Amino acid sequence: MVVYRCWECDAAVTRPVTKLTDETLLQEGESVMQLAEMGAGEPDYVPEGYYLESPDDSPIPRADGWPLLNPEDMVETTLDMEVYCGCCGPDGGQGPNTDCRNGHKIGIERGDCWTVHSVALDPKAIYQE
Template sequence: MKLVCKLCNIEITKHLVELQNLNLLNENDGEDYIPSGFYIVGDGRYDRESKGKIIINLNDLINSKHHSDTSRLNGCCGLDGLDGINTVCINNHEIGTENSDCWMAHYVTLEPDMIGWVED
């Protein structure tokens, strides 16, 4: 399955499969939170703001870029995701939030109302 931007229908992820073994999630700072190739629906356990959102590995995101509003791109070594949606598709539609700062595990949360699913 792949995810697409709901507004323009461009693919925004590589092929993904739901992660069944949640023991593979990694909360270590500076490391991938979720293995590449997988997604989960956030339950708010690691990040309260992720509840109900799709969480993927940064390396699985395609056809995307950082938001043009630089006030949303805060962080010291990466993006901390604390200032709102900071990731858009290549057509500038908001899709989610990158969390990649040094003091957190790295992942992207995608907004369910801004994305769609397609079979591949």
């Protein structure tokens, strides 16, 4: 298990998470649209309690190669409302929108009604403990 921390201030930004090795657990593509159409709510891309290490095809714009997590695994982080941009949640299209508790940009959260929900952590702004 790992905990991600802010590089600038050492604040924990995630609870302990385990590397996801079974990618069949990811919610993507047509299954996401089917879940949304059935009224199942917006699905989380990565299951809670896991992280996906450096995907090359991130569902978050400009975050290829960044570790992906479930938004529920984030701790003491805030969304920067100036780069929020979604109608029902952050769409992640405007760049880094997630700050550690001390205001340092650490990643991009995507969680609008038309997207899968996930957080991509900027590898230059965080480290693993």
